[in-house]
Every structure is written in structure tokens, then in C-alpha cells.
Amino acid sequence: MNATAPSSAAQAQQEIVEEFAFFSDWTERYQYLIDLGKQLPAFPEELKIEEYRVHGCQSMVWLVPSGDADNLHFQATSDSAIVSGLIALVLRVYSDRSARDIVATEPRYIEAIGLAKHLSPTRSNGLAAMLAKIKAYAAAALKA
Known part of the structure; x- marks a missing residue:
């Protein structure tokens, strides 16, 4: 994993795809997700409050935005190891980006690394809820 943030969301997604390509099976990929x-x-x-909770996730997830339309930063956590890994990927793609970039960026890495096929329906719903919340925060920042 890079110490410096990728210069673009597209680059972050490409790096994620390349990292997951190293693993031959989903047991290894899940372990990598957990490690992330x-x-x-x-x-x-003190940030684990209802206002920051992401609903639609089976596990508990909190997502906290900060910054403005030029640079939105997100902090997030979950009580689930795999969901925490999903959060790590989402933050790599969407955190510390402009609201315009966030709204315009589709999470192509999810399909590209095969996550869409290997997540349970409840985890898929939770991931979709997280992404929707990030995009909603970005859209609100653009209107502000």
C-alpha cells in the first residue's frame, strides 16, 4: 500500500485492482481485506453516534465527513473485520478528493476485483449504502 495518496480516484481504483490481482483465490482476498x-x-x-451511522449495513458502520467541496475527508469504522476492509477501499477511492470528483466517480473497482460476486447480499447492500452516503455528503458540499 502506498504511503502517499493516489493522485486521482481513477488511479486509486487501478491500484486496488492491481493489488487484488496478486491473489489467486477469494480466501486470500478476504484475508487481504481484513488486513486492510x-x-x-x-x-x-465520541463519533460513534446515530448521526454518522450508515443504515443498510448488517454490521455497525460510522462514516464522518469533514472538509469542504474542494477537499472532502472521510473517517469511518465498523465492528466487522471484512466491512472494515471494504471501508479501507472506499476511503482510498473517495476520501481527500473534491466533491465534484466524488460525485463523478463510479466504484468500478468493485466489479473489477470480483467483489460484487463474492459479497453476501447484506454486505453488498451495506457497501451500496456507504457509497450512497459518501456521494450524498459530496452533493451537499457542492450545494453549500
Whole structure:
């Protein structure tokens, strides 16, 4: 994983696709997802409030936006190891980007790495809810 953020959301997605291509099966890919989730920055307990909760996820997920339309930053966490890994991927693509980029970026990596086929329906719904919430925050920032 790069220490520096990729210059664009498209580049971040490409890097994710390349990383997952190293693994031959989904057992390894799930383990990698779990490892990515363990690398998420510590999440402040006081931010685990209803306002930041992502509904539609089977597990508990909190997503906190900060910044403005020029640069939106997201912090997120989950009580599930695999969902934490999904969060790590979502943040790589969408955090620290302009609201315009966030709204315009479709999560192509999900299909490209085969996640769409390998997530349970509840995890897929949760991932969709997370992405919708990020895009809603970005759309609101654009209107502000």
C-alpha cells in the first residue's frame, strides 16, 4: 500500500485492482481485506453516534465527513473485520478528493476485483449504502 495518496480516484481504483490481482483465490482476498481494515486509523468513540451511522449495513458502520467541496475527508469504522476492509477501499477511492470528483466517480473497482460476486447480499447492500452516503455528503458540499 502506498504511503502517499493516489493522485486521482481513477488511479486509486487501478491500484486496488492491481493489488487484488496478486491473489489467486477469494480466501486470500478476504484475508487481504481484513488486513486492510486493521490498518484503518483509530476512530474516536465520541463519533460513534446515530448521526454518522450508515443504515443498510448488517454490521455497525460510522462514516464522518469533514472538509469542504474542494477537499472532502472521510473517517469511518465498523465492528466487522471484512466491512472494515471494504471501508479501507472506499476511503482510498473517495476520501481527500473534491466533491465534484466524488460525485463523478463510479466504484468500478468493485466489479473489477470480483467483489460484487463474492459479497453476501447484506454486505453488498451495506457497501451500496456507504457509497450512497459518501456521494450524498459530496452533493451537499457542492450545494453549500
